[in-house]
Amino acid sequence: MERTEIIVQLKAIVGDAYVSDAPEDLFIYSRDQGVQEPHLPDGVVMPGSASEVVSIIRFAGRENIPVVPMGGGLVLSGLTVPLKGGLVLDMKRMNRILEVNESSHYAVVEAGTSQGMLDAYLRKHHPQLKHSLPDAPPAATIAGNIAIHGSGHLSQSEGGFHSEMVTGLEVVLPTGELVKLGSCSTVPAWFSRAPLPDLAGLFLGWNGTTGVITKVGIKLFPRPKYHDVLVYMTEDIDLAPMVLGRVIGTSMAEDINYALAPKPDYLRGFQMTVVNFTANTEEELAFKRKTLRSVMKDLYETRDSGFMPVPPNMKAGFLEAPQKALSKFADVRKGGGFEYVGAIMPIERIPDACRAGMEITARHGITYSLGARIIGRGNAAMFFFAYPFNRVDMDEVERVKKALEETNETALALGGIPWKTEVQGQQAILRQMEPGTYALMKRIRAVLDPAGIMNPGNWEVA
Ligand SMILES: Cc1cc2nc3c(=O)[nH]c(=O)nc-3n(C[C@H](O)[C@H](O)[C@H](O)COP(=O)(O)OP(=O)(O)OC[C@H]3O[C@@H](n4cnc5c(N)ncnc54)[C@H](O)[C@@H]3O)c2cc1C
Structure with missing residues (x-):
């Protein structure tokens, strides 16, 4: 079917205002903030209800048109970039x-x-x-x-x-x-x-x-009434699993984040474990603070580490959710380029992941932020290797691209699994996947999507 006819059919489903094939719209929807290659969609459609989604999908299925669902488009790894053209299904109108x-x-x-x-x-x-x-x-x-x-x-x-x-x-x-x-x-x-x-x-x-x-x-x-934060600092990368394990063991932290970055200068070489905790009364908060501090006592007495007094302006940043620091860091190179490998990995691999991240970024001459969020009381960590870049500096874009590829391989080699990864990372996972699991994924895709219209190119099981 010709593109003009596709647009006419989509307008009949959602109304004229919510379909576009204007070049400037297609340009925006063809890319994200990361390093993945842009791909132009044939159109963008914004449904207002589930029944409109049904009509769009039925139409796309009949005409064999790829459909890429999109929310905020902030995944950074090209997962909403229409690799094989077709329609971007922008879900933002369905926000009740x-x-x-x-x-x-x-x-x-x-x-x-x-x-x-x-x-x-x-x-x-x-x-x-x-x-x-x-x-x-x-x-x-x-x-x-x-x-x-x-x-x-x-x-x-x-x-x-x-x-x-x-x-x-x-x-x-x-x-x-x-x-x-x-x-x-x-x-x-x-x-x-x-x-x-x-x-x-x-x-x-x-x-x-x-x-x-x-x-x-x-x-x-x-949502408890009171909220506070403790920050534990060390220069010893190998201490991370122990520090994190102690904090997790108290069952008193709400959120535990670990971070390491070359900036600001006075923090270079240090790792921070940021422990957010909440309580319903001031007494409960004080008890949690005391307990969290006490489980570290022998560590700060014997190892080069300790709690950092947190100045009020810094504290305000640590207490907010979402943490805006990462969004600010994302544009530290200016020019709006940012992508990260988030690898889900066992906590004991954090020191090796830090070393690998520093080695890869030094070799490619790019800046970084490394860190981890603890998931599920210590079952795993989401370790991020975050690389900001200036999009107009093509040399830097290429270096970040190579660094991301190597980081994906390194994450797998460390026993982690790249999360929300771009197509190359997905293929690296699939290559390493147990054949029975791979075959099951393939069967599920074939049963659910016999025409192969849903976000084709991603999780592509050949
Ligand atoms: C500075 C920064 C910090 C971040 N921190 C975090 C973090 O702490 N935790 C975290 O989890 N992520 C984080 N992210 C990554 C990402 O932005 C988030 O995961 C975000 O929630 C993705 O949602 P989105 O609506 O932007 O998804 P999109 O980018 O729009 O889509 C993501 C994927 O979901 C699919 N999809 C979207 N909507 C639908 C739908 N309705 N039906 C089926 N499939 C759909 C898309 O096809 C795509 O494959 C961060 C990103 C940035 C830029």
Whole structure:
């Protein structure tokens, strides 16, 4: 079908205002902030409802047109870049918060609802509740984040990856059927995925290659009244697993982050473990502070390390969620280029990951921020190797590209798995994957998406 006819058909579904093939729009949707090659879509369409998504997907399926779902478009690794052309399905119009259940602690939102919208809504209408926020800019969406197994400021204390906090999904399959998954499939409430067979996993971590998520049930958690932070500093990279293990062992930290960067100059060579903790009373806060300090006592008495007094302006930054420091760092080279390898890895590999990150960046002459967020009470860490760059400096872009490729390989060699990784990283994972798992992924893709229209090129199992 000719592009003009495709646009006419899409306008009939969503209205004239919500479809575009204007060159300037296609340009914007052809790229992201990372180093991946741009690819032009044939059109951009913004559905306003699940039934419009159904109509778009049915039309795309009939005409064999690729469809790339997109939320905030902030994933950085090209996962919303339409590798094989077709349509970008921009979900941002579907941003209604449909329900907040104060008793059973969950919210139901449309897929395009942003992290910032849900956070602001809860603060205003349900101030006793909060959800786990990634440190991504607030325009990142709830669905885009769970579609890649994101994590955030409650991932350490409240159950792991954000995909594990999903209580139910509504999804449009690549063949155009609308399905509900979790308790909402059987009773009119979105409280849990169990005890039913867990079909939600077919859409979590699949980068939009198995269907379009249209609604999400997501866990909420109590918002304690008091909040404080401790920062533990050391120059000894090998101390990290022990420091982190001690903090995790107290079960008192809400969020635990580890960071290492060459700037500012006075912090060069130091690693920080930033421990956020919360409480309902001042006494509880004081008790947690005392306990967290006491488990480190023998370490700061015997090893070159200790708690850093945190000045008020620095403290304000550590206490905020999302942490804006990473967004600021993302543009430190100016020119708006930023990409990171986030590798999910065992905590004991953090020192080797730090060394590898410093070695790779030194060899390619690029700057970096390295660090980790603890996931699920210490089951894993999301270790980030973050590389900002100036997009107009093509030499720097090339060096960052090579560094990212090597970092993906290094992460795998260290026993980690690159997260939300670009196509090359996905292929490296698939090459190393156990053949039975690979074959199962292939069968699932073929059953769910026989026409191969959903975000083709990603998680491509040949
Ligand atoms: C400074 C900075 C800090 C960050 N910190 C974090 C962090 O702490 N934790 C974290 O998890 N991430 C972080 N990120 C990465 C990323 O921005 C987030 O994960 C973000 O939540 C992705 O959501 P999005 O709406 O932008 O997704 P998009 O980029 O729009 O999409 C991501 C993937 O999901 C798919 N997708 C999107 N919507 C749907 C849908 N409705 N149905 C099916 N598939 C869909 C897309 O096709 C794509 O494959 C950070 C990014 C930056 C720039």
